[in-house]
Amino acid sequence: MQRTETMEKEGEGETYFTVIETASDTLDSSVKFHLVTDILSFVLFMHHQIPSLLQDLTLEFDELNTEFAELETAIVQAETCSLRRTHASRKREVRMGIRRVDKLMNTISSFKTALQLMITEFPAIQRAVLILGPSPLRPIHVYELNFSCDTAASGGHFTRNRVVEALSKKAIRVLISKGAGSSSSAGPTKLFLLVQAPSSINLRLHFLPKRDFRYNKKVISHRLSL
Template identity: 45%
Template sequence: MESSTTSGGGGGGSQPPRGVGLPLVEVQAAAASLRRSEVFYVVKELLGFVLYMHHQIPAVLQNLENEFASLKEEMTEMALPPGEMKPSDQRKYNTRKREVRRRIKKQEKLMNGLSSVFSALQKALDEVPSIEGVLLILGGSLVRPLFVYDITISHGRFDAGSANERGASKLAQSVSRKAIRALISSGAGSLSYTGPTKLFVLVRCPCTLNLPLDFLPKRDFRYSKKVVPLQMCIKCNIAGIQIDNQQTTSIVDASRCTSESTISEVIWFQCKHTIRGLPCKASLEE
């Protein structure tokens, strides 16, 4: 069973201090660690949640992906020369073709951004033996964000397996559901920006790792202290024993590290791809 709780806590190191009223969000997973594909699934679901709750995408991520794939498939079919049609049917066909083309054009930049980020994240996870956390930043720039979501993984060491594995395990689905519910309970998305903005993705790893070119090192990365991050810790069981509060505090502190890292070895890597949201009132039915 996975469970989620909230508790007090403080940030440090490369992050500004946490403010009063934003408790640490904890999600517990009944596993010694999360596989690469499970980390990818959870991060993807949380990224989609952040975009949707802050009105940067017009539908939940899964529906958006399905709808866009259907539009692309329909356009491919329409590329074939139609058979003999009545004039009225030809007009309907042409009208529908223009509508499909318009909707694809409207969503294409967003969907390409999502695809690029997800592909880059999968490649990065496949290249590293461990990961300590992921940072989701909404705003016009990294240093002056509107909203910050700091997701820490308490035991992010990987065994064999790829982030690109098909399907999602029950563990990944359960952890992502618990994480999203915990964020909602903590008020995530209750305040939002009224227009489209960018989403930046960073991962926290030892600096000795050679990540793909999609990720660039950001040493001593900081953002405005005026922004209070919403911090989440996904806690895994190690040898069947829950990590205690003292360990959790040291993990959430971005200036510290796991038992296999030191403060000088752990840095942020920024994905060079960003996701730019659609206007907040956009919808697929428009």
């Protein structure tokens, strides 16, 4: 894979545009899904919206839930009161850990479900935009992914593979080299996902339709084209 890079000035903002060349038959709908979610994880982490990458958070969350279930069983099976108290104390700690990230993990799960539904309905999506800011019209940070190749459907399977890993690492390295995430954060903010798709697609539980969307260009934006 090769890449070409340009920088454009738009108003008072700057746009870093990068082309990552790849074989057209590698960008199936599953690859697109994981690229968007991996960039999402990078964006949230680099802008201090989450304490660690989503993969690490997901692993930690799953481990806490597993430990919680094991502790419930251990309390029932404990032979002494002191052992039951020990397990109960640890169970309270684990429950607090689960509650700290439960809302975030549910939100991320809903995000992934919405994106999977969109890609399943329309595998040939050509543009996805991640916006951090108080509203889509007033972004603080903008990350745009453009897919120029025709897309094959993945049959509803969204498993990771070596193509995903390679493209994801490549894209994140490019973003880091262009200073993505280097600016200071203004504190907690909102994340918006915009996907360019035909108006005939109806996923109103997950996506609100918006025609001819334009955002404020007076920000630094990063565009990746694959």
